[in-house]
Amino acid sequence: MATIPGSVGLPVFGDKSYEFYKDPIKFCQKNISSHKSRLFYARFLNKPTAFICSNKAVQELLTVHNDSLELGYKAFMGEIFGDNILFSDGEDARTLRSSLKQLFTQESVDTYQLTIDSVVDKAVASINPKEPTCVYSLMKKICTEICLSVFLGLNFSDASQTADTIVALTTTHWHGIISVPLPLKLPMTSGSTYSQALHAKDSLLKIIISKREESSGQFAQKVEDTATSGGLREVFINNHLLLFTSALVPKALSSLLTSLIMEVGKKEGDLQEKLLSDPDMMEAVLLEVQRLYPPFLGGRRIVKKDVVLGGWKIPSGHSIMYVTQAAHRDPEAFVDPDTFNPHRWINCSPAEKEKLFCFGAGPRSCIGQHLVWKIFKTIIVRLLCSWKFKLLGDQDFSHKWLPVSKPKQDVKVQFTSRNA
Numbered sequence: 001m002a003t004i005p006g007s008v009g010l011p012v013f014g015d016k017s018y019e020f021y022k023d024p025i026k027f028c029q030k031n032i033s034s035h036k037s038r039l040f041y042a043r044f045l046n047k048p049t050a051f052i053c054s055n056k057a058v059q060e061l062l063t064v065h066n067d068s069l070e071l072g073y074k075a076f077m078g079e080i081f082g083d084n085i086l087f088s089d090g091e092d093a094r095t096l097r098s099s100l101k102q103l104f105t106q107e108s109v110d111t112y113q114l115t116i117d118s119v120v121d122k123a124v125a126s127i128n129p130k131e132p133t134c135v136y137s138l139m140k141k142i143c144t145e146i147c148l149s150v151f152l153g154l155n156f157s158d159a160s161q162t163a164d165t166i167v168a169l170t171t172t173h174w175h176g177i178i179s180v181p182l183p184l185k186l187p188m189t190s191g192s193t194y195s196q197a198l199h200a201k202d203s204l205l206k207i208i209i210s211k212r213e214e215s216s217g218q219f220a221q222k223v224e225d226t227a228t229s230g231g232l233r234e235v236f237i238n239n240h241l242l243l244f245t246s247a248l249v250p251k252a253l254s255s256l257l258t259s260l261i262m263e264v265g266k267k268e269g270d271l272q273e274k275l276l277s278d279p280d281m282m283e284a285v286l287l288e289v290q291r292l293y294p295p296f297l298g299g300r301r302i303v304k305k306d307v308v309l310g311g312w313k314i315p316s317g318h319s320i321m322y323v324t325q326a327a328h329r330d331p332e333a334f335v336d337p338d339t340f341n342p343h344r345w346i347n348c349s350p351a352e353k354e355k356l357f358c359f360g361a362g363p364r365s366c367i368g369q370h371l372v373w374k375i376f377k378t379i380i381v382r383l384l385c386s387w388k389f390k391l392l393g394d395q396d397f398s399h400k401w402l403p404v405s406k407p408k409q410d411v412k413v414q415f416t417s418r419n420a
């Protein structure tokens with residue numbers, strides 16, 4: 001059977017991790033073009049790794065081959081988060097998913113609406129039209145406050161000092177996630193940052209436990225209700241609350257919201273009003289932003305049983321990087337793939353939407369999607385009901401992709417009141 005083009009190189013010396021981290025988009029484009037294939041091999045994190053940049057192959061990988069794969073995140077983040085669903089596989093993962101999914105059904109997510117509204121209303125009212133606003137910073141503040149309010153029951157109005165402490169801890173914890181000690185010394189690796197992050201994790205876990213004792217949040221209560229009895233119950237509750245309150249989720253949300261405001265701001269005509277008046281256009285813009293700017297560049301898998309993907313064999317023991325960003329710009333899947341064109345989603349078939357992997361796909365897809373859409377729509381609708389915005393001229397809109405994507409420079413806009 002044919003093998004994917006490319007070379008797995010010599011251990012350590014043939015490793016391409018540095019090249020990948022330096023510029024992952026250039027790395028993929030260079031390999032796609034030199035191998036004339038959107039599937040190629042390279043040595044990454046010192047392991048033979050199949051890079052999957054074809055839309056069709058990513059879909060097949062995530063939906064058909066799950067049982068032959070393990071998630072490959074434990075080496076990166078296992079210690080910094082402690083046991084949670086991201087580091088489990090097989091039957092354990094299925095059991096955890098079915099418990100956790102109850103927290104994020106449409107019905108559950110509706111119960112978080114009041115909390116989300118109160119954070120968003122306060123933030124939208126505090127926008128200052130007298131000076132330009134940095135969009136990513138604003139979105140990060142709103143999304144962090146939403147996550148800590150929903151997941152920990154924190155009230156930022158009367159607990160601002162506790163809130164500031166928690167936000168600072170999540171930032172230190174985050175720096176540890178991106179400075180992971182791996183077999184290879186990577187560009188952003190630093191030992192002391194990592195140990196500070198482990199301390200931050202311990203402090204966050206103590207806060208989580210004390211918040212649970214205060215019974216200050218309905219979400220924590222729900223996590224307790226979904227947890228099965230047994231020795232691992234406490235670990236399940238605390239570690240998943242740590243995962244949800246970590247900086248990862250607000251960063252991903254802020255990334256998409258900033259990209260949306262940037263693209264809507266670039267468009268001529270009144271797309272802003274259209275977003276408010278036309279739900280189909282709102283949906284189309286949200287889909288197109290996901291396509292062009294997925295917050296997570298891709299995902300990792302370790303092959304447990306040989307896989308045949310699109311006719312190519314990937315043997316057990318090898319790892320796989322599926323590259324969402326590249327699959328979303330695969331010319332075989334999308335016409336004019338680099339152009340922001342929300343109209344491609346108007347009246348599209350359900351099969352078209354299955355070409356998006358911003359939230360993964362198949363049995364290990366994101367369980368937080370209903371909540372993401374709720375937060376998204378609440379922020380965009382309330383923002384646009386009160387304000388019009390214009391991008392300031394002469395800005396660099398290029399994106400960085402790791403560890404979570406966002407425009408390299410914060411996007412600056414001028415807000416003016418809709419009633420002025």
Ligand code: HEM
Nearest residue numbers: 085086244252253295299358359360364365366367368372
């Ligand atoms: C814009 C925001 C978000 C994005 C872009 C996102 C993206 C993703 C992606 C791509 C995956 C699959 C990873 C893979 O295939 O390896 C995933 C899994 C997951 N997401 Fe999200 N996510 C977001 C928000 C959330 C939220 C708000 C929650 C819950 C609070 C959440 C909880 C999870 C969990 C628990 C998994 C693991 C599922 C499993 O392992 O079976 N995510 N997410």
